[in-house]
Amino acid sequence: MIKVSVMYPNGPGVRFDHDYYRDKHMPMLKSRMGESLRFYTVDKGLAGAAPGEPAPYVGMCHLFCDSVEAFQAGFGPHAQEIMADIPNYTDQSPVIQISEVVKG
Amino acid sequence: MIKVSVMYPNGPGVRFDHDYYRDKHMPMLKSRMGESLRFYTVDKGLAGAAPGEPAPYVGMCHLFCDSVEAFQAGFGPHAQEIMADIPNYTDQSPVIQISEVVKG
Numbered sequence: 777m778i779k780v781s782v783m784y785p786n787g788p789g790v791r792f793d794h795d796y797y798r799d800k801h802m803p804m805l806k807s808r809m810g811e812s813l814r815f816y817t818v819d820k821g822l823a824g825a826a827p828g829e830p831a832p833y834v835g836m837c838h839l840f841c842d843s844v845e846a847f848q849a850g851f852g853p854h855a856q857e858i859m860a861d862i863p864n865y866t867d868q869s870p871v872i873q874i875s876e877v878v879k880g
Numbered sequence: 881m882i883k884v885s886v887m888y889p890n891g892p893g894v895r896f897d898h899d900y901y902r903d904k905h906m907p908m909l910k911s912r913m914g915e916s917l918r919f920y921t922v923d924k925g926l927a928g929a930a931p932g933e934p935a936p937y938v939g940m941c942h943l944f945c946d947s948v949e950a951f952q953a954g955f956g957p958h959a960q961e962i963m964a965d966i967p968n969y970t971d972q973s974p975v976i977q978i979s980e981v982v983k984g
Contacts, residue, residue, distance in 0.1 A: 779923055781940075798982050819883055819979035822948070831977045836885075844926070873935045875923035878902050 777877040779838050780847055784868040786821055786834040793865040794820050797835055801865055805858050812850025814840045834868065844874060881981040883942050884951055888972040890925055890938040897969040898924050901939055905965050912962065916954025918944045938972065948978060
């Protein structure tokens with residue numbers, strides 16, 4: 777299994793609509809990717825490591841797929857529509873990582 | 881539920897022993913934190929978003945706890961021992977984030 781982590785950098789004045797992300801964007805992405813997206817998780821940044829330090833990322837999602845090929849097959853045909861929705865919830869560009877799930 | 885994400889930056893020449901991390905460090909952390917750590921996941925960085933781009937993080941773990949207080953109560957007394965093990969698997973210092981699990 778692989779995990780695609782989509783991480784939105786935090787910072788002063790960053791705009792991120794967590795409700796829209798959870799209730800609109802992520803369900804839309806799931807509906808477009810269908811079974812190629814096995815499941816997904818959503819995080820809301822609370823804090824960094826030191827007291828008073830902000831979270832490095834304001835929000836994240838993690839997409840779990842059988843393989844990189846399965847992700848590409850499911851995401852690719854809908855990439856334009858999914859990416860075009862980003863300005864509806866944030867002014868940030870995500871940091872993206874593909875990982876092997878060593879322990880799920 | 882909260883998630884503590886521990887993310888080790890990638891880069892040229894970075895040292896990271898994924899076997900030690902999975903088989904020694906993480907089980908040691910779990911044994912020290914006990915039930916305050918509900919469960920954890922481990923990722924190995926494979927790639928970035930663009931073809932040929934490296935993963936932003938060479939390895940990550942995510943620690944799931946009932947609350948920030950539960951994490952602090954379980955981790956705090958063993959922090960020194962756990963942190964002292966880091967050089968045994970990497971030369972990197974982790975980026976750490978505490979998140980609310982919006983969708984688990």
